[in-house]
Amino acid sequence: MDEPVTAEVGxxxxxxxxxxxxxAMRLYSAELAGxxxxxVRAAQREHEQPPRDSPGLDVVLQRLDELEAQADKDFDYVxxxxDDSLRRYTE
Known part of the structure; x- marks a missing residue:
């Protein structure tokens, strides 16, 4: 019997x-419980692992810094x- 019990975490x-x-139903209850x-523990450990193709924290933080800098530039432009529009309407 390969794996008598498998579990999945959402x-x-x-x-x-x-x-x-x-x-597995032929096993003693204590053995089946084990x-x-x-x-369940294997499924939980697998769920805790970050996906293999996910970027590392450094990459995410760098991208957030880039997005913040771009947002600052866009905000300054707007x-x-x-201000230009308000000046024209008040003159």
Whole structure:
């Protein structure tokens, strides 16, 4: 029997599913319980791992800095255009 019990954790980190191979029902209850605990813990550990293709924290922070700098430039541009418009209307 490969894996008598498998478990799956949902996106929310909570247990979503447990699958028990019918042949596992022949095990003693304590042995089956051990397999259930092992499967659930494996699913939880897998859920805790960041996706392999996700960027590292440094990359995310650098991108946030770039977005903040661009937002500052855009805000300055909009502000200057608004000031120009207000000057024209008040003259």
């Amino acid at each position: 996106e929310d980190g909570l247990l979503a599913a447990v699958r028990i191979d019918p042949r 397999h259930v605990v092992e499967a 502000n200057s255009r608004l």
